[in-house]
Amino acid sequence: MIKVNHSLCTLCEICVGVCPFSALMREDDKIVVLDTCRLCKICLKHCPENALSLEVTASRSEHNLADYSGVLVVAECSGDSVHPVTYELIGKGRELADKAGEKLSCVVIGHDIADICDQLLEYGVDRCYAVDYPELAQMRVEPYTNALEEVSLKIKPSIVLLAATPTGRTLAPRLATRLRTGLTADCTTLEVRNGSELVQIRPAFGGNIMAQIVTPKHRPQLATMRYKVMEPAVKERKPDARVETLQLLANQLESKAQVVKSRRKPPEESISDAEIIVAAGRGVRSEQSLAMVAELAALLGGQLGVTRPLVENGWADYTRQIGLSGRTVRPKLLITCGISGAVQFTASITGAETVVAINSDENAPIFKNAHYGLVGDLNEIVPALIDGLREV
Amino acid sequence: MHIVVCIKQVPETRDVAVDEETGVLLRDGVKSIMNPFDLYALEAALRLKEERGGSVSVISMGPPQAEAVIREAYMMGADRGYLLTDRAFAGADTLATAFTLAQGIDKIGEADLIVCGLQTTDGDTAQVGPGIAEMLRIPHESNVIAITGVTDSGLRLERDSGDSLDTVDVAFPCLITVTKAIGEPRLLSFRRKLETADYPVVYWSLGDLGENEDSLYGLKGSPTQVERIFSPPTQSDQEMWRGSGSELAQRLLSKLSDLRFVGGMRHD
Numbered sequence: 121m122i123k124v125n126h127s128l129c130t131l132c133e134i135c136v137g138v139c140p141f142s143a144l145m146r147e148d149d150k151i152v153v154l155d156t157c158r159l160c161k162i163c164l165k166h167c168p169e170n171a172l173s174l175e176v177t178a179s180r181s182e183h184n185l186a187d188y189s190g191v192l193v194v195a196e197c198s199g200d201s202v203h204p205v206t207y208e209l210i211g212k213g214r215e216l217a218d219k220a221g222e223k224l225s226c227v228v229i230g231h232d233i234a235d236i237c238d239q240l241l242e243y244g245v246d247r248c249y250a251v252d253y254p255e256l257a258q259m260r261v262e263p264y265t266n267a268l269e270e271v272s273l274k275i276k277p278s279i280v281l282l283a284a285t286p287t288g289r290t291l292a293p294r295l296a297t298r299l300r301t302g303l304t305a306d307c308t309t310l311e312v313r314n315g316s317e318l319v320q321i322r323p324a325f326g327g328n329i330m331a332q333i334v335t336p337k338h339r340p341q342l343a344t345m346r347y348k349v350m351e352p353a354v355k356e357r358k359p360d361a362r363v364e365t366l367q368l369l370a371n372q373l374e375s376k377a378q379v380v381k382s383r384r385k386p387p388e389e390s391i392s393d394a395e396i397i398v399a400a401g402r403g404v405r406s407e408q409s410l411a412m413v414a415e416l417a418a419l420l421g422g423q424l425g426v427t428r429p430l431v432e433n434g435w436a437d438y439t440r441q442i443g444l445s446g447r448t449v450r451p452k453l454l455i456t457c458g459i460s461g462a463v464q465f466t467a468s469i470t471g472a473e474t475v476v477a478i479n480s481d482e483n484a485p486i487f488k489n490a491h492y493g494l495v496g497d498l499n500e501i502v503p504a505l506i507d508g509l510r511e512v
Numbered sequence: 513m514h515i516v517v518c519i520k521q522v523p524e525t526r527d528v529a530v531d532e533e534t535g536v537l538l539r540d541g542v543k544s545i546m547n548p549f550d551l552y553a554l555e556a557a558l559r560l561k562e563e564r565g566g567s568v569s570v571i572s573m574g575p576p577q578a579e580a581v582i583r584e585a586y587m588m589g590a591d592r593g594y595l596l597t598d599r600a601f602a603g604a605d606t607l608a609t610a611f612t613l614a615q616g617i618d619k620i621g622e623a624d625l626i627v628c629g630l631q632t633t634d635g636d637t638a639q640v641g642p643g644i645a646e647m648l649r650i651p652h653e654s655n656v657i658a659i660t661g662v663t664d665s666g667l668r669l670e671r672d673s674g675d676s677l678d679t680v681d682v683a684f685p686c687l688i689t690v691t692k693a694i695g696e697p698r699l700l701s702f703r704r705k706l707e708t709a710d711y712p713v714v715y716w717s718l719g720d721l722g723e724n725e726d727s728l729y730g731l732k733g734s735p736t737q738v739e740r741i742f743s744p745p746t747q748s749d750q751e752m753w754r755g756s757g758s759e760l761a762q763r764l765l766s767k768l769s770d771l772r773f774v775g776g777m778r779h780d
């Protein structure tokens with residue numbers, strides 16, 4: 121809240137004039153702040169007496185749940201490309217919206233984004249909101265948050281889904297705080313009950329336990345989702361799907377941060393997208409044995425994945441690490457060789473369709489996550505598999 | 513320059529389990545440490561202080577035992593420490609935590625820069641830093657991997673945005689969250705330990721903060737609620753195969769060919 125120090129205020133009314141939201145008014149011998157105040161702080165800069173200040177305020181108490189409806193997906197784009205996690209957010213958003221019997225919208229923030237918006241309309245969204253300004257060409261926290269706030273206030277969604285990417289993880293808490301509502305990070309399961317009450321499940325304590333979290337009295341309910349955890353949306357165009365443009369005021373586009381330079385990281389070969397993965401763990405005792413597992417992966421037309429210890433001892437690149445501190449994978453086939461099945465590993469393979477585990481210890485926890493458990497020595501099984509595949 | 517660093521005491525290990533019957537978290541006698549990312553945040557602040565002068569304050573919300581992490585920060589070089597401790601703060605989610613810390617930072621006053629670790633090892637959300645910045649209505653940058661310049665008016669830094677590395681200029685006052693790339697934290701100094709043994713730690717409770725309404729803090733001030741905790745699910749329809757290496761390999765090859773993973777790729 122903006123606070124007026126009435127003993128300093130000379131009633132010059134400069135603030136009333138500069139407020140872009142007409143939120144300041146003179147009432148008799150007092151300046152009062154109205155509900156339309158958006159805390160843009162322009163008045164603070166203009167007050168000659170320093171009579172205005174910003175109070176770090178209180179949580180807006182409970183929201184009227186009936187005012188909110190629908191699912192909003194925040195698209196993640198950089199330049200003219202859409203991050204594929206966006207399609208997963210839309211896929212999940214569509215499912216939740218259908219169950220609740222409500223609408224699915226998405227918002228695209230950036231510059232020259234018309235093509236992206238048209239493209240997203242083909243994936244089952246009812247409405248795509250475009251916030252398109254040159255000032256938004258690069259991700260800057262303040263104007264991006266303003267854009268998200270604007271669309272949230274306009275459509276009052278019940279649920280907002282964002283990507284658990286670095287950008288999503290920096291914007292989501294900013295938006296949740298501005299709206300004074302709940303946010304749950306890195307959800308692995310999202311469902312609705314009683315209409316659009318969002319039930320969120322996420323790993324806690326590094327995956328050792330799962331927590332089920334709800335936001336009973338505040339709206340919208342915000343959640344972030346990691347890439348590759350949910351199914352991507354299918355192509356379908358809703359009959360009245362269309363793009364709507366959203367305007368921001370000049371001061372909503374301002375920022376105290378300037379992106380001086382942006383360098384794309386070289387695209388790394390990613391196991392996140394692999395359909396077949398053969399993964400090696402510490403049961404693979406030498407680099408020669410690792411080469412053997414890599415050969416099996418190549419013969420199957422797949423990629424090599426590893427557990428963290430193999431990255432730590434320098435045998436494999438970090439980009440191949442599967443797990444909570446590595447990548448989440450969703451292959452059609454995953455074969456694990458000499459992997460014990462620590463939760464930090466298994467938490468990131470739940471999307472694998474078929475899991476085959478090779479381990480010499482029949483009590484290894486990995487077998488609980490495997491459809492086919494092969495109790496045996498990988499140094500015998502893997503060479504035999506390679507021989508067999510070479511014959512095919 | 514005045515820098516405030518937010519630090520948190522966390523359990524040393526994440527090896528916790530759930531009692532399947534009662535749904536209660538089993539966490540016996542685990543040691544507590546400073547959240548690893550916060551060591552890097554403090555290191556970044558201390559380096560800026562060495563370069564530009566000024567002072568470094570640390571602030572934490574937690575039970576009285578959390579004084580230990582403030583003492584640790586003193587041993588690394590922090591000048592002042594504040595502990596926000598009150599029963600009313602317990603059970604806070606990230607919003608209520610950000611609110612409480614923002615109240616504390618507001619009361620300390622005059623911070624040019626606030627530094628947080630990227631995330632904590634017990635929460636893993638990375639939400640509190642940006643939340644504090646929003647409460648204070650100042651800019652923030654997350655995932656900062658290097659500070660490459662500092663002037664009287666702001667910082668030049670490198671942030672990791674996932675697909676790109678960005679050079680960003682941001683004006684004071686601002687908040688940053690740092691990754692481990694920012695630079696190895698220094699070791700605790702024994703000399704500093706002796707020197708700082710009688711440094712006071714400032715304790716603040718609800719009544720000391722600008723906003724005293726207790727429904728804004730802790731569990732009551734938290735929009736999110738944990739309904740239940742449980743062990744990660746396991747695979748139910750599984751087969752265990754035993755036999756010699758070549759038998760197992762043969763059996764797997766024929767299964768993979770049934771599933772059309774070999775002998776003609778699967779297309780679906």
Ligand SMILES: Cc1cc2nc3c(=O)[nH]c(=O)nc-3n(C[C@H](O)[C@H](O)[C@H](O)COP(=O)(O)OP(=O)(O)OC[C@H]3O[C@@H](n4cnc5c(N)ncnc54)[C@H](O)[C@@H]3O)c2cc1C
Binds near residue numbers: 403480526
């Ligand atoms: C915060 C945190 C984050 C983490 N993040 C990750 C992560 O992202 N990814 C990750 O992988 N780990 C991660 N870990 C580490 C994780 O807890 C385990 O330590 C690790 O996954 C174990 O790797 P492993 O299965 O390869 O090794 P081990 O646990 O040592 O298992 C080796 C297995 O090989 C079997 N074996 C041995 N010889 C043979 C043989 N000849 N033939 C067949 N089987 C054999 C053994 O029976 C054993 O089960 C993390 C840990 C923490 C605390």
